[in-house]
Every structure is written in C-alpha cells, then in structure tokens.
Amino acid sequence: MLNRQRSLRRQCARLTVALLLSSGMAVCAVPSVQAQTQAPTPAGLMHEAQRLDKEGSLAQATEIARAAMVAGRKSGGFDFTELDAGELLVDLLYKQARYDEARSAAEEQIAYWEQQTTSNGRPVKRDARSIGMLGRAIKASIMAGEKDQVARLQEKLFAVTSPDPALWRLSALEPRLRYSLADFSMPLTVGQWNLTKFEPASKRDFNSIVVYTQALPNGPLNAEIALSYDEAQRKQGEAERQEQQEAYRQRHKPTALEAAMPDLSFDGLTSFKRADESLCKDQACMNVHWLAFRGDWRIDIDITFGLHDEALATAQMQQLFAALQWPSAPPLFRERPLEQQIRDIEIAASLPDGVNKAAVLAEQALPDAYFPDEIARMQTYIGLSQYRRGNLDAARRALDLAVPAWESALVDELLYRSALDYAADIAYRQGRNDEAVVLNRQFIEWQESDATLGWSVPKDENAFVNRRQGTHLPLRVGDYRLRLDTHGRFYYDNLQNGAQLGVTVGLPQSSDQELELTLRSFLSNTLGLQAGNIHKSGFSPRSATPGDAKPTGHKWEFDVTALPGETDATKVNPFTGIPDKIPTKMAFWIVDRKEQRSILRAPVTDSGRSRTEADQVAQALSW
Structure with missing residues (x-):
C-alpha cells in the first residue's frame, strides 16, 4: 500500500511540473484528495x-522544487519563493550526490539574478543571494572533484563580493587572499581545504570572515576564521593580557582533545583554546574554538568536524594554520584612536559654525580613515566646508569621494543626505545637469517616508508629483532645490545664501478673514515677525492638468518687522552658518483648486533679487 501511494505521488509530481510549465490546468492528487x-x-x-x-x-522533491522556482520567477513582484526554491533545489541535488548538477543549478540561479539586477539598472556586485549561492556551488564542485571549477568560482566569489581594492587583493598566481590592513593573507586552496565564503569587514570593528571546508569520512570539516580590529584593546597592556591567559589556564584544565589540537604560532600572540561536543545539523560533532589577540587585532577560529574524525581533522588543521601568514599586526591610527578623533569631529560639528571646525579635524584624521564610513564622514565635512567657502571645485572633489563611499557603508542618514544635497547643487551650478538630476533624485528618494505617501518622482519629469492632488513641485527652480518636510510641507532652499521658501499643500479652504488671522499668527508665533499692512494682488497659478478644474490664485504681501527681542544674531542659518537677514516683507501665494488650498511663502529682503527669485518659484509650481 505504501509503495502504491509513493508511486501515485511520483506520478502526481511529474504531472504537476508538466502542467505548471504548460497549460496551468488542474493537477492530480492522491485518491483521498479531490482534484x-x-x-x-x-x-x-x-x-x-x-x-x-x-x-x-x-528525486520527486527535486522536480517540485525546480517547478516552484520557475513559478516563483513568473509571479514576480514580492514573491521570494524562487529564492527559497532555488536554494532547496541545489541542496536536494547535493544530497543525492548529483554534485555537477547542483553546481550547474546554482550557477543558473546566479546568472538569472545577475540578468534581473542588470535589467533594473543596478550593479551586480555585493549581491547577498549570489554570494550565498556561490558558496553552495563551490561546495558542490569540491565534492565533484572539479578543481578548475572550484578555482573559477572562488575568483567569481571575490569579484561579486567586491571588496575595497585598497584593502583586499586576490593574488591568482599563488593563489592567496591578502588583507593589507592586517598584513594577513590566507590561501584559497591548501591540501583538501577550499575557501567557500568570503565576507570582508564593512567597518573598522566588524569581522572579516572566511570559511574553509573539506570532506572527511564522518562528515564535513569546516573552519571559520574571523579577523577584527579593536582599538579598545589598547587599554590592556601585554602584561595584563598574559595575566589573563595564565588565569584562564589555571581555571580551565585542557581536555585531551584540546591538548591534541594545534596552537596558533604567530609572534606576540595571546591565545585561548576550547573544545566542546556540539550539534552540526542535528548530528553530534566536535567544535574547537581559538581566540587570540595580537596588537589591536583579534582573531577567532571555529572548527567543526565529526566525532570520529579527530586524528584526520587535527592533521588538516595543522596544514591550514601553517598556510596562514601574519607577519605583523599594524595599528590603524598614528597618534590617537580614530574613534576618539571621530568623537571630536562630531562635537565640533554640533557647535556654531561647527562644519568648518569639523572639517579641520576631518582633514587631520583623514590619513587614519580606511573604511567606507570613515572616508565618507571625513570627505563630507571637508566638502561642506569648502562649499561654504565658495570653493566649489574643492567641494566637488571631496563630495565625489563621499557619496560613493556612503553607498558602500552603513549610512549616517544626515551626513549622506547632506553629501547628496550639496553634490547635486554643485553639479547644477557647474552645468553638469544630467549628473545633477541623478543626485537630486537620490536626495529626494532618501527623504521619502510615510509623510510622502502618494508622491513620487516620475521617470519623465524632474518633479515631485502627487497626481491625486494634481500638484507638481519641481525638484529645482533656479538656485533653489526642493526639500521634503512633514506631511504636506516642503521647502525650497538656496544652499549658497540660505534663502528659504516654504510650501504647504492639502489645506482646507477658508474665508479671507480666517486666512489673514492664521497667517498673522504664523508670522508671529513661528517666524518671530510682526505683521503690518497687507497688500493683495492677483496671481495666475500654473495648471498641472489642462482641461481639469482650473486653480485660482492670490498673492498677499505683509510688511514685517522683527518682534521685540528678535535680532539677527538669534537666527543662524543651518546652510550658511551665518545669521539670517530679517525680511522687510513676507509674500504668500495662495492657490485654491477644487476643495483644497496650497500656499507658497517667501521672505523678501531689501534686495530685489529675493522677490524675483520667489516669483520664479511661484510660476514654476503646477497645481
């Protein structure tokens, strides 16, 4: 009876696959289930x-997993079944010792993802899916005895992982992987060991991880090596480390297994070793862990192997350890730890005119910056300071380094946004319009949140658009660029002189009397201005949807003075770092369309330029 049910399931599996890939009609089931x-x-x-x-x-699971993968690809969208099914397919082929097929299936998945990524205009490097699948492909090639394929896939793993070339180098002739910061190198292959995973550190105190594997009679032999930098270790001297090591040895009597395990033989090393029985995929195994300190560096090595493979594993560990090279453990700063320098930079940046002070410290710290987030931080402050000084070429050079570095780092939201913002502004002012538009769009997309639901930047329009409301806000008008605020609130800022215009959309309409009271209250309570006489005139707003309900407009202009106690020195502009000028007038462009109202406001100073620029923005918006 059991064999008959299995036979029926096999028939059903084959029919399921066939129907899915052809007509998509009903599939069969065991007799107890309706079609x-x-x-x-x-x-x-x-x-x-x-x-x-x-x-x-x-075998049947393999057929169904392949069908699930194909179906997941066809469904598109946010269906991640194709990813899970693809991994299951490779694992199932591996379980059946169909190693060459497992490697081919893994590579087919990677090629599919690369094609999808490229078609969406994104780079294929650092794709976590491909990196994980390459590890599976390498393991399958190891089991198939495909040495050439292993070497080829390891090179592809390095290419897809795409480490910083200033920090990592793959020497194909030896072949070895070299980490210049740590003066550490390791083989891709030694004896039966093969590297199957490579994960470079993205930050100074993160781990760089490599994994090696090989097959032993009672299961796989795996070794994970994690190397990290820890400036805090400077708080401990060599004598204190030796005391800790001796105290550990007194507390922990090594087992026979631990005593048999090889030691790390690098100079100036403080190390600890521990072995325990563990579980590896629901099977008992042995786990041996080494923890060692050298200078400011820390290395962790975890090795697992089957319970009865101790002798073979020990010999293989000795071979792997002998192949690791670590001539020195260089510090990553000259005089003061970078963490302290960054703290000083951030404190300086928080002070009045802090950007310039932070930039001076960033210039001093720059030689100690190696990782993307460090380089991005320093170059952002340097670029912003140069911009404020009017040196756009120097600002561009710094920000051209900062923006891509942020995109490779764990992002500081405020600094990344500033880098994009000023890089776009410089590009506009230097006539590099295509580049400016790309940066400007990135700047807007980075600000999008729940407050901007319903808004988007169409591919064919350089504007932030709400089609339901019929509102089109250009990303840039003259020297002013759009910045998002809270729900329905926006700003147009001139980064060079600090001038700012405000836009509010989606307001309910009200009577002129109510509106005047609201605006006078806003001027007093929010802007610290005393509103005097009001001058009203007509205004013809630009229609975003010809043929639809036409917007109507009015322009109101208040004479304003500073409230008692409000002086120039009390309002330092965040963009220029200098006090704002008190306006002589405050202009409001009021647009009504259907049941909603939008308002653009602009300060008018003594210069006629501020009025002209505000009028230009008012005419550029569409409602």
Whole structure:
C-alpha cells in the first residue's frame, strides 16, 4: 500500500511540473484528495517539495522544487519563493550526490539574478543571494572533484563580493587572499581545504570572515576564521593580557582533545583554546574554538568536524594554520584612536559654525580613515566646508569621494543626505545637469517616508508629483532645490545664501478673514515677525492638468518687522552658518483648486533679487 501511494505521488509530481510549465490546468492528487481546479501556487509547490524532502523522496522533491522556482520567477513582484526554491533545489541535488548538477543549478540561479539586477539598472556586485549561492556551488564542485571549477568560482566569489581594492587583493598566481590592513593573507586552496565564503569587514570593528571546508569520512570539516580590529584593546597592556591567559589556564584544565589540537604560532600572540561536543545539523560533532589577540587585532577560529574524525581533522588543521601568514599586526591610527578623533569631529560639528571646525579635524584624521564610513564622514565635512567657502571645485572633489563611499557603508542618514544635497547643487551650478538630476533624485528618494505617501518622482519629469492632488513641485527652480518636510510641507532652499521658501499643500479652504488671522499668527508665533499692512494682488497659478478644474490664485504681501527681542544674531542659518537677514516683507501665494488650498511663502529682503527669485518659484509650481 505504501509503495502504491509513493508511486501515485511520483506520478502526481511529474504531472504537476508538466502542467505548471504548460497549460496551468488542474493537477492530480492522491485518491483521498479531490482534484484541484487551479494551478498550484509557487508557495504551494515549495511546501510540497519540503514535505517530500522530509519524507526522503528526494528525486520527486527535486522536480517540485525546480517547478516552484520557475513559478516563483513568473509571479514576480514580492514573491521570494524562487529564492527559497532555488536554494532547496541545489541542496536536494547535493544530497543525492548529483554534485555537477547542483553546481550547474546554482550557477543558473546566479546568472538569472545577475540578468534581473542588470535589467533594473543596478550593479551586480555585493549581491547577498549570489554570494550565498556561490558558496553552495563551490561546495558542490569540491565534492565533484572539479578543481578548475572550484578555482573559477572562488575568483567569481571575490569579484561579486567586491571588496575595497585598497584593502583586499586576490593574488591568482599563488593563489592567496591578502588583507593589507592586517598584513594577513590566507590561501584559497591548501591540501583538501577550499575557501567557500568570503565576507570582508564593512567597518573598522566588524569581522572579516572566511570559511574553509573539506570532506572527511564522518562528515564535513569546516573552519571559520574571523579577523577584527579593536582599538579598545589598547587599554590592556601585554602584561595584563598574559595575566589573563595564565588565569584562564589555571581555571580551565585542557581536555585531551584540546591538548591534541594545534596552537596558533604567530609572534606576540595571546591565545585561548576550547573544545566542546556540539550539534552540526542535528548530528553530534566536535567544535574547537581559538581566540587570540595580537596588537589591536583579534582573531577567532571555529572548527567543526565529526566525532570520529579527530586524528584526520587535527592533521588538516595543522596544514591550514601553517598556510596562514601574519607577519605583523599594524595599528590603524598614528597618534590617537580614530574613534576618539571621530568623537571630536562630531562635537565640533554640533557647535556654531561647527562644519568648518569639523572639517579641520576631518582633514587631520583623514590619513587614519580606511573604511567606507570613515572616508565618507571625513570627505563630507571637508566638502561642506569648502562649499561654504565658495570653493566649489574643492567641494566637488571631496563630495565625489563621499557619496560613493556612503553607498558602500552603513549610512549616517544626515551626513549622506547632506553629501547628496550639496553634490547635486554643485553639479547644477557647474552645468553638469544630467549628473545633477541623478543626485537630486537620490536626495529626494532618501527623504521619502510615510509623510510622502502618494508622491513620487516620475521617470519623465524632474518633479515631485502627487497626481491625486494634481500638484507638481519641481525638484529645482533656479538656485533653489526642493526639500521634503512633514506631511504636506516642503521647502525650497538656496544652499549658497540660505534663502528659504516654504510650501504647504492639502489645506482646507477658508474665508479671507480666517486666512489673514492664521497667517498673522504664523508670522508671529513661528517666524518671530510682526505683521503690518497687507497688500493683495492677483496671481495666475500654473495648471498641472489642462482641461481639469482650473486653480485660482492670490498673492498677499505683509510688511514685517522683527518682534521685540528678535535680532539677527538669534537666527543662524543651518546652510550658511551665518545669521539670517530679517525680511522687510513676507509674500504668500495662495492657490485654491477644487476643495483644497496650497500656499507658497517667501521672505523678501531689501534686495530685489529675493522677490524675483520667489516669483520664479511661484510660476514654476503646477497645481
């Protein structure tokens, strides 16, 4: 009876795949289940493949997993079944010792993802999916005895991981992976060991990780090496470390297994070693851990192997350790730890005119900056300071380094936004319009949040658009660029002179009397201005949707003076770092369309230029 049910399931699996890839009609089931009238979903196929895998029906599970992967690709959108099914497919082929097929399936997945990524205009480097799948492909090639394929896939792993070339180098002739910051190098292959994972540190105190593997009679032998930098170790001297090591040895009597395990033989090393029985994929195994300190560097090595492979594993560990090269452990700063220097920079940046002070410190710290977030931070402050001084070429050079560095780092939101903002402004002012538009769009996209739901930047229009409201706000008008605020509130800022215009959309309409009271209150309570006489005139707003309800407009202009106690020195402009001028007038452009009202406000100083620029912005907006 059991064999008959399995036979029926095999027939069903084959028919499921065939129908899915052709007509998508109903599929069969075991006799106790009614025939379905709909094609199976990718998730349904995935669950069936997982069930067959647990049951041990690996060949049938493989067919269904492949079908789930194909179906997931067809469904598109946010269906991640193709990713899970692709991984399951490779794992199932591996379980069946179909290693060359497993490697081919993994590479097919990677090629598919690369094609999808490229078609979406994104770079293929550092794709976590591809990196993980390459590890599977390398393991399959190891088991298949495909040495040439292993070497090729390891090189591709390095290329996709795309480490900073100033920090990492792959020497293909030896072949070795070299980490220049730590003066550390390791083989791609030594004896039966093969590198299957490479994860370079993205920050100074993060781990750089490599994983090696090989097959032993009672299961895989895996070694994970993690190397990290820790400036805080400077608080401990060599004598204190030796005391800790001696105290550990007195507390912990090494087991016979630990005593048999090899030691790390690098000079000036303080190390600890521990071995324990553990679980590896639900099977008992041994885990040996080494923890060692050298200078400001820390190395952790975890090795796991089957319970009865101790002698073989020990010999292989000795071979791997002998292949690791660590001539020195250089510090990553000259006089003061970079963490302290960054703290000083941020404190300086928080002070009045702090950007210029922070830039001076950033210039001093720059030789100690190696990782993307460090370089991005220093170059951002340097670029902003040069911009404020009017040196646009120097500002551009710094920000051209800062923006891509931020894109490779864990982002400081405020600094990344500033780098994009000023880089775009410089590009506009220097006539590099195509580059400016790209940076400007990135700047807007980085600000988008729940407050901007319903708004977007169309591909064919350099504007922030709400089609439901019929509002089009250009990303840039003259020397002013758009900045998002809270829901329905925006600003147009001139980064060079600090002038700012405000836009509010989606307001309810009200009577002129109510509006005047509201505006006078706003001027007094929010802007610290005393509103005097009001001058009203007509204004013809630009229509965003010809043929639809036409917007109507009015322009109101208040004479204003500073409230008692409000002086120039009390309002330092965040863009220029100098006090704002008190305006003599405050102009409001009021636009009504259907049931909603939008208002543009602009300060008018003594110069006629401020009025002209405000009028230019008012005419550029569409409602």
